Amino acid sequence: MINFILIILASLFFTGIIIRTKSITSGRKGPGIFQPLKDIIRLLKKGAVYSKTTSFIFQIAPSIYFASVITAIMVIPLGNYKGLISFEGDFVFFAYILGIGKFFNIISALDTGSSFEGMGASREALFSMFAEPAFFILMGSLALLTGHSSFQQIFSSLHFGSSISYILGIMATFVLTIITMVENSRMPFDDPKTHLELTMVHEVMILDNSGFDLGLILYTSSLKFAMYGSLIANLFMGDFPLYLTIPIFFGMQILFAMAIGLLESFTARFRMNHNAQYILALSSVSLLIFLGVLLILGQFN
Amino acid sequence: MSLITEFILIVVVALILIPWMGVRWKGRITVTIVCILALLSSSIAVQTFIGTPFEYTYQGSLITGPIPVRIDTLSGWFILIINFTFITGAFYGLQYMKAYQEQKANLSLHWISLILVQASLISICALQNFFAFLTAWEIMALSSFILIIFEYQKRETLNAGINFLIQSHICILFLTLGFIWVSVKMNNYDFTALTAFSKSYSLLASVLLFLCFFFGFAIKAGFVPFHTWLPYAHPVAPAHISGIMSGVIIKIGIYGILRMLLLIKTDYLILGYIILFISILSGLYGVMLAIIQHNLKRLLAYHSIENIGIIGMGIGLGCIGMGKGNQLLTLLGFAGALLHTLNHSLFKSVLFYGAGNVYQATHNTDIERMGGLGKSMPQTAFIFLIASLAICGLPPFNGFVSEFLIYNGMFTGLHSSDKVLLNAIVCGLFGLGLIGGLAMLCFTKAFGTIFLGTSRHHLSHTPHEAAYGQLIPLYAGLILMLAIGLYPQYFVAALSKPLNLFLHAAGNALVIEQLPFAGTLSMIGWCALLFLGLTGCIYFLRYRITIHKPQYMDATWGCGYAAPTGKMQYTASSFTRAYRKLAEPFLSIRKKKTDVSGIFPVHGGQETQPYDKIEEWMIDIPLNMLKSFIGKFTFLQNGNLQFYILYGMVFITLVLGIPYVFEYIHSLIKFLNTL
Numbered sequence: 013m014i015n016f017i018l019i020i021l022a023s024l025f026f027t028g029i030i031i032r033t034k035s036i037t038s039g040r041k042g043p044g045i046f047q048p049l050k051d052i053i054r055l056l057k058k059g060a061v062y063s064k065t066t067s068f069i070f071q072i073a074p075s076i077y078f079a080s081v082i083t084a085i086m087v088i089p090l091g092n093y094k095g096l097i098s099f100e101g102d103f104v105f106f107a108y109i110l111g112i113g114k115f116f117n118i119i120s121a122l123d124t125g126s127s128f129e130g131m132g133a134s135r136e137a138l139f140s141m142f143a144e145p146a147f148f149i150l151m152g153s154l155a156l157l158t159g160h161s162s163f164q165q166i167f168s169s170l171h172f173g174s175s176i177s178y179i180l181g182i183m184a185t186f187v188l189t190i191i192t193m194v195e196n197s198r199m200p201f202d203d204p205k206t207h208l209e210l211t212m213v214h215e216v217m218i219l220d221n222s223g224f225d226l227g228l229i230l231y232t233s234s235l236k237f238a239m240y241g242s243l244i245a246n247l248f249m250g251d252f253p254l255y256l257t258i259p260i261f262f263g264m265q266i267l268f269a270m271a272i273g274l275l276e277s278f279t280a281r282f283r284m285n286h287n288a289q290y291i292l293a294l295s296s297v298s299l300l301i302f303l304g305v306l307l308i309l310g311q312f313n
Numbered sequence: 314m315s316l317i318t319e320f321i322l323i324v325v326v327a328l329i330l331i332p333w334m335g336v337r338w339k340g341r342i343t344v345t346i347v348c349i350l351a352l353l354s355s356s357i358a359v360q361t362f363i364g365t366p367f368e369y370t371y372q373g374s375l376i377t378g379p380i381p382v383r384i385d386t387l388s389g390w391f392i393l394i395i396n397f398t399f400i401t402g403a404f405y406g407l408q409y410m411k412a413y414q415e416q417k418a419n420l421s422l423h424w425i426s427l428i429l430v431q432a433s434l435i436s437i438c439a440l441q442n443f444f445a446f447l448t449a450w451e452i453m454a455l456s457s458f459i460l461i462i463f464e465y466q467k468r469e470t471l472n473a474g475i476n477f478l479i480q481s482h483i484c485i486l487f488l489t490l491g492f493i494w495v496s497v498k499m500n501n502y503d504f505t506a507l508t509a510f511s512k513s514y515s516l517l518a519s520v521l522l523f524l525c526f527f528f529g530f531a532i533k534a535g536f537v538p539f540h541t542w543l544p545y546a547h548p549v550a551p552a553h554i555s556g557i558m559s560g561v562i563i564k565i566g567i568y569g570i571l572r573m574l575l576l577i578k579t580d581y582l583i584l585g586y587i588i589l590f591i592s593i594l595s596g597l598y599g600v601m602l603a604i605i606q607h608n609l610k611r612l613l614a615y616h617s618i619e620n621i622g623i624i625g626m627g628i629g630l631g632c633i634g635m636g637k638g639n640q641l642l643t644l645l646g647f648a649g650a651l652l653h654t655l656n657h658s659l660f661k662s663v664l665f666y667g668a669g670n671v672y673q674a675t676h677n678t679d680i681e682r683m684g685g686l687g688k689s690m691p692q693t694a695f696i697f698l699i700a701s702l703a704i705c706g707l708p709p710f711n712g713f714v715s716e717f718l719i720y721n722g723m724f725t726g727l728h729s730s731d732k733v734l735l736n737a738i739v740c741g742l743f744g745l746g747l748i749g750g751l752a753m754l755c756f757t758k759a760f761g762t763i764f765l766g767t768s769r770h771h772l773s774h775t776p777h778e779a780a781y782g783q784l785i786p787l788y789a790g791l792i793l794m795l796a797i798g799l800y801p802q803y804f805v806a807a808l809s810k811p812l813n814l815f816l817h818a819a820g821n822a823l824v825i826e827q828l829p830f831a832g833t834l835s836m837i838g839w840c841a842l843l844f845l846g847l848t849g850c851i852y853f854l855r856y857r858i859t860i861h862k863p864q865y866m867d868a869t870w871g872c873g874y875a876a877p878t879g880k881m882q883y884t885a886s887s888f889t890r891a892y893r894k895l896a897e898p899f900l901s902i903r904k905k906k907t908d909v910s911g912i913f914p915v916h917g918g919q920e921t922q923p924y925d926k927i928e929e930w931m932i933d934i935p936l937n938m939l940k941s942f943i944g945k946f947t948f949l950q951n952g953n954l955q956f957y958i959l960y961g962m963v964f965i966t967l968v969l970g971i972p973y974v975f976e977y978i979h980s981l982i983k984f985l986n987t988l
Contacts, residue, residue, distance in 0.1 A: 056858070057862075058862065059859075059862035059863035059864055060859065060862065060864050061864070061865055061866070061867050062864065062865075062866050063866070063867065063868065063869040063870075064866045064867065064868060064869070065685075065766060065767055065869050066869075067765065069687070069698075069765065072848075072852060074855075075848055075851040075852040075855055076848050078851055079844060079847040079848040079851050080844065082847060083840065083843060083844045083847060086843075097836070097840055097843075099832075099833045099836040099837075100721060100724075100830070100833045101717060101720060101721045101724055101833065104716075104717055104720045104721070105708065105713075105717070105837065105840060107746075108706060108707055108708055108713055108716075108717075108749070109707075109708055109840075109844060111705070111706075111707050111749070111753060112702065112707040112844075114753070115702065115705065115707060115753055115756075115757060118753075118757040118761070119698075119757055119760055119761050119765060122757070122760075122761030122762070122766060122883070122888075123761075123765040123766065124766070124869045124870075125684070125685070125765065125766030125767045125869055125879070125882045126871060126882070126883070127871060127877070127882060127883060128870075128871075128872070128883075129869075129883070130761070130882065130883020130884075130887065130888055131883060131887075133757065133761070133883070133888070134883070134887070134888045134889070134890070134891060134892075135891065137754040137757055137758075137888075138754060138891050138892055138895075140750065141747070141749075141750025141751055141753060142747075142750065143750075144746040144747065144749060144750040145743045145746035145747045145750075147746070148720075148742045148743070148745070148746040149739060149742055149743060149746075152723070152724065152727055152738070152739060152742045155724050155727050156727045156728075156735070159728055161721070161724040161725070161727075209872060219870045220869055220870055223859065223862065223864075224855055224858060224859050224862075225855075228851075228855070285891065285894065288891060288892075288895050289895065295743060299739070302739055306732075306735070309730070
């Protein structure tokens with residue numbers, strides 16, 4: 013329960029910090045960190061314009077997308093404290109429940125019958141599909157290392173001992189960060205600030221959404237950021253008591269948001285047609301983690 | 314005993330009756346018979362689950378020996394799956410076939426074959442005598458051949474049918490080889506001879522025997538590289554036949570593999586690795602090819618290969634568990650495989666029936682020519698959407714439960730300390746993760762292009778929603794899909810008896826009443842319910858908030874372009890283009906391109922035709938080589954009667970002469986020896 017509330021809290025300022033970091037690095041003062049939230053609230057109050065081509069799918073997709081992310085958040089623990097939902101293999105549920113949100117997002121883009129939105133949908137489907145094996149191999153390696161198979165058990169028994177395990181921690185952070193960037197369609201895979209429909213991924217999919225639906229989608233992406241941020245934070249939490257984990261949690265979230273801001277400020281977007289290869293290669297980093305785990309377990313002796 | 318007699322009697326009576334019926338009654342009587350047969354066999358199957366296994370031995374004849382009819386819970390599970398699919402299929406077919414009412418004789422043959430396929434499939438699950446089993450298998454192969462070639466006037470239908478016929482007989486060849494081997498050695502036609510054989514001969518012999526059966530059954534099940542008949546046979550058959558074929562006929566191959574695993578005592582570990590490897594290959598290859606297909610039914614056919622791969626992964630894991638003596642792995646692997654068999658039969662038959670509705674509305678299976686059907690066929694669209702979600706393995710539907718079990722099996726396997734197993738499991742995780750993602754790409758493409766957007770092709774008539782007869786069977790499948798997704802614990806609890814068979818075969822005497830993962834599964838059910846509830850709440854909230862807000866309809870955003878047409882929409886090929894470019898080395902795509910040129914370009918175009926690389930290598934190239942070799946002898950067949958008489962003369966001379974010459978040489982050598 014505690015983690016659910018913390019993630020919701022983190023989601024309120026996460027995108028704000030990213031935007032603030034980006035404006036500071038580009039020499040601007042930038043909006044306050046709650047500006048994105050204010051924008052979302054404004055959108056939630058607005059009316060909407062729907063495309064004539066759309067059907068019921070388009071109406072319900074944002075709600076399903078939002079619900080899927082909320083359900084996924086419930087699975088995530090806080091160090092030793094279980095999430096609202098916890099069972100053996102809950103990370104499989106985590107990945108697949110996010111999948112259903114994605115599915116509806118994609119078909120709602122196709123529902124508009126637009127010549128652009130299918131483009132974004134196709135890219136989203138392709139990129140996120142290639143990120144999936146990396147996530148499963150990463151979780152498999154952690155399960156192998158700890159001998160457990162649920163988020164809470166894995167994270168609470170994850171100890172950093174040898175030098176290899178530090179490298180593993182760094183690589184796991186790297187994999188999760190890249191997955192976050194792919195899932196949220198951020199740099200270097202997609203530029204959220206781009207102005208041309210042909211080069212967009214996520215932005216082009218929601219071109220026709222407006223009002224409440226758009227607000228919901230925007231808020232969902234902040235939630236997703238905070239969710240992955242808390243996954244990364246969990247890697248370093250161990251089984252500390254609550255008065256330590258909460259500061260660690262917020263510290264990691266802010267650090268993560270700033271890192272994303274910096275990353276977005278100083279990298280250029282990849283060529284769209286090479287993205288998929290790059291994301292698939294992420295699985296090889298996961299494989300390295302797997303080999304590292306084998307090394308720790310002494311399988312090579 | 315009396316039940317079996319009734320069963321056979323009903324089939325025979327039906328076969329005699331149907332040709333004499335009026336055209337409207339042929340279908341109705343078939344549906345009735347299918348239901349009665351289903352009731353009879355299900356009653357036995359259900360009894361095995363609550364009571365004891367069913368066993369009865371027929372006297373048989375001098376050639377066949379006694380014919381045992383044994384129905385244990387494994388057979389029972391498959392019989393129940395077969396019956397459900399056949400009932401929905403027959404009801405759906407009744408309505409679907411109304412479009413073909415003028416072909417009376419053809420319809421009689423069709424309905425008779427349908428009953429025969431059902432009866433033979435059930436018999437295959439029950440009969441445990443080599444002769445009887447092969448006979449039932451042959452009846453199944455021939456009658457499903459007749460079902461496939463219903464539209465025999467079309468050339469491609471006949472080609473696909475003959476392809477199916479040949480490949481099913483290669484399958485029978487493998488099975489016969491295996492049976493002959495055992496019966497020669499053991500002098501017994503009972504299935505128990507298989508166990509005795511594997512116990513009394515070397516390990517290599519039993520592994521080879523299993524592989525012989527495995528290849529045979531793999532052809533039926535459609536494992537890569539034995540899958541090539543499948544993508545031809547499914548698209549040309551009528552929709553309910555495709556559904557039944559993909560739902561249960563290919564599953565009989567899975568039944569065969571599982572049965573052989575129970576009977577043949579051998580090194581399960583090696584078999585487990587082989588099966589796991591082939592399954593990962595099938596799963597990935599199936600879905601990779603499915604994405605580039607633009608014929609809806611062909612796409613679904615390739616997805617059957619993918620799902621057979623997923624089932625196979627479960628079997629492979631279970632086998633490894635048996636070999637390692639890891640009880641949990643055995644249970645999880647086989648539970649995943651058995652449940653996915655049920656799940657796939659549900660959503661795949663529903664998808665094929667849905668494809669049938671689409672076909673009858675548009676007279677077309679090319680998804681590039683569809684679009685916007687969701688508005689004219691909302692119910693079919695809804696059903697197709699739910700089945701697509703289920704086949705992608707997304708919660709809260711049934712596909713997730715079985716995939717979850719297999720994932721869980723893999724994570725259980727990770728707790729071991731065997732390097733080979735660990736590597737195999739990482740391959741499995743990679744494969745299953747990628748399959749899930751690719752399936753999503755495939756079904757967003759299929760659903761999006763068929764039902765969403767606007768029409769891409771001008772139809773001469775407006776498509777209509779299918780009749781209720783073509784929707785109710787689909788809803789029945791849908792309800793079961795949701796039920797398994799929400800209450801998986803009950804369905805998996807029913808599996809505990811067949812699972813105990815496998816534990817028993819692995820040498821575990823304990824009987825497990827309560828499956829160790831029952832609690833986890835009920836959690837999944839609750840989480841799925843929670844997700845549904847949450848979605849409902851949010852949608853309701855959205856409704857309450859937006860009801861008073863201004864809303865209006867306008868054109869889709871098109872960068873300010875004023876006259877968008879349906880042809881400007883994103884198409885299925887453009888949706889998968891990025892993927893196709895990436896996967897090109899593994900695929901075989903034939904392209905034809907005419908560039909536009911000149912100041913006033915007239916005509917340009919690009920055409921891509923997906924083809925199967927494995928088919929090219931395994932079937933086409935050897936076949937061409939064989940053809941060219943045999944072609945060298947065509948000069949013999951020159952049409953001259955004189956030559957043919959000469960051949961006859963030469964033949965007779967040789968037949969008579971060779972023994973004579975041989976005898977002569979023999980006596981010559983004898984003579985020389987005496988010298």
